[in-house]
Amino acid sequence: MRSLGAGERGSAPADFVLVGSLATVLALGIVQLALILHMRNCLVDAAASAARYGSLADRSRDQARDRAEELVTSSVGSSYASDISVLDAKIGGVDAVEVRIRAPLPIIGLLGPAGTIEVAGHAPAL
Template structure:
């Protein structure tokens, strides 16, 4: 019986760690996609860099929450030899569920300016 409790506890901790890792990767992928989508949106003919920031913030807020959309910056950049719009998002790394003051991750999305 003691063996079952020890092994069961270990397997539970391992399963929760895998779920948490999947959540961190999901949040990172959402941030990358929102930054890239915001950059593409901001380079349209009738849009401004502020529109790019708002688009990224809307996508992040709708998917993982407003806490992850607090630090979004938009700037002109030279990416792969072409002038581009860069949307950079800095957000907390979720440590337990979506709660996470433990550090930050920074992602960026680029789109060529036409």
């Protein structure tokens, strides 16, 4: 008599390798997505904090830019703090300070190509 699973003898190691590889790639993709979202949230927070800092009556736009650079450098690294601009804007008819940060989009770890992510923070000018 022949057993039912005799023709599939030895397929478990191949299944393990294929499923393990797929699970590893999926897990690394989720970790990379979490890293991108964390970096974006850090940049948004730095832009908003710098805009609030720059909107104070005794602060200048250059000080807001320096503050944004300091926050970005301390949270995600100095390579992400190279393109920061501070502008005067009108939002809903109210004068505001706008801080824009453009940074490379990380694709593998914190390394990335020329593609960028742009975030902005606003605060009413006092």
